[in-house]
Amino acid sequence: MSSELDTAPEKYEEQHVHEVYEQIASHFSSTRYKPWPIVEAFLQSVSPGSIGIDVGCGNGKYLTVNRDVFIVGSDRSSNLVKIASQHQPHTAVVADTLSLPHRAGRFDFAISIAVIHHLSTPERRREAIKAILECLKDDGKALIYVWALEQKNSRRGWDEGHEQDVMVPWVMKSGKKNPNEDGSTEKTFQRYYHLYRSGELADDIVAIGGEMIEFGYEKDNWWAVCRRSTKSREG
Amino acid sequence: MKVLTLNFLTCAVKACKTTSTSFPLHPKDCELVSDTIAPNPQLLLNVLPRIDWNALIITAGELGFPTLPPTPPTREELESNEKMMTELHTLLLETQISEGSLVCGNCGHEYKIKEGIANFLLPNHLV
Numbered sequence: 001m002s003s004e005l006d007t008a009p010e011k012y013e014e015q016h017v018h019e020v021y022e023q024i025a026s027h028f029s030s031t032r033y034k035p036w037p038i039v040e041a042f043l044q045s046v047s048p049g050s051i052g053i054d055v056g057c058g059n060g061k062y063l064t065v066n067r068d069v070f071i072v073g074s075d076r077s078s079n080l081v082k083i084a085s086q087h088q089p090h091t092a093v094v095a096d097t098l099s100l101p102h103r104a105g106r107f108d109f110a111i112s113i114a115v116i117h118h119l120s121t122p123e124r125r126r127e128a129i130k131a132i133l134e135c136l137k138d139d140g141k142a143l144i145y146v147w148a149l150e151q152k153n154s155r156r157g158w159d160e161g162h163e164q165d166v167m168v169p170w171v172m173k174s175g176k177k178n179p180n181e182d183g184s185t186e187k188t189f190q191r192y193y194h195l196y197r198s199g200e201l202a203d204d205i206v207a208i209g210g211e212m213i214e215f216g217y218e219k220d221n222w223w224a225v226c227r228r229s230t231k232s233r234e235g
Numbered sequence: 236m237k238v239l240t241l242n243f244l245t246c247a248v249k250a251c252k253t254t255s256t257s258f259p260l261h262p263k264d265c266e267l268v269s270d271t272i273a274p275n276p277q278l279l280l281n282v283l284p285r286i287d288w289n290a291l292i293i294t295a296g297e298l299g300f301p302t303l304p305p306t307p308p309t310r311e312e313l314e315s316n317e318k319m320m321t322e323l324h325t326l327l328l329e330t331q332i333s334e335g336s337l338v339c340g341n342c343g344h345e346y347k348i349k350e351g352i353a354n355f356l357l358p359n360h361l362v
């Protein structure tokens with residue numbers, strides 16, 4: 001992994017994350033329709049009229065959970081944004097998590113679900129969290145979800161001590177009309193993930209001056225609710 | 236790209252984000268379409284205090300909408316004025332920029348909008 005990462009991280013992510021999602025967008029989207037309970041509860045907890053951001057919104061499955069709020073979603077994959085933008089009355093734009101066009105200090109809440117683990121260096125993962133928190137108002141809250149290293153009962157079976165930077169296959173049926181050279185009809189794409197170990201997400205949040213409100217583990221993921229720190233909120 | 240969205244977005248270039256001239260982005264050569272969206276008066280009433288009204292005046296003017304009042308209506312005024320409610324619903328949520336671009340008033344960079352979707356990915360030299 002480290003030798004591959006000698007290439008610029010943004011190039012690496014383009015090849016091993018962005019291009020993959022662009023190609024699997026439609027199939028990926030068809031498998032992503034059920035909101036995760038903690039994300040749903042967070043979205044339902046915000047006050048009516050709240051303005052939110054969904055950074056890495058994918059197919060936009062969280063945009064419509066709470067019909068009393070307005071969300072500006074963003075994603076790197078224009079194919080996924082096309083799907084997400086069908087969720088009225090919300091908006092989805094194509095944007096990079098590290099260069100968000102969302103205006104600083106204007107948003108009541110933020111979610112970023114299963115996104116930051118696709119960034120390939122610690123610096124870039126922290127920068128992403130910082131960028132998300134900067135969008136928030138003084139009393140705004142963000143919910144961040146990342147894949148956990150500790151998931152020994154999952155299909156993947158990783159656990160403490162395993163390499164944290166991994167390639168994860170996405171198998172897509174290519175259809176009998178477009179078989180591979182060997183006649184098979186499945187195509188496998190490899191996506192890059194950084195698996196978060198226990199405590200790492202909180203460390204990243206605190207390192208960029210954020211404040212932890214709540215955190216936990218749910219179904220192979222670490223999650224955290226956080227906000228801008230008192231100091232940055234006063235400044 | 237909805238007019239309401241424009242009230243919350245700015246230039247993606249880091250050096251521009253903190254400047255006042257980068258907000259709001261300026262629509263250029265824009266085609267507008269109007270979607271039919273079920274009115275949600277409660278949403279509009281609750282979103283109202285979160286709108287940057289001065290920026291909305293600029294955006295509405297640049298898109299050729301009738302001039303908005305210089306100050307936002309109060310919640311009570313909007314609640315009791317069905318016409319204003321409908322007009323704001325149309326302007327903020329139903330009006331879409333389908334094609335065109337958004338220009339930063341600070342660096343001049345143009346963000347393209349195609350089929351209603353704005354693209355804020357930056358060329359390498361602006362990242």
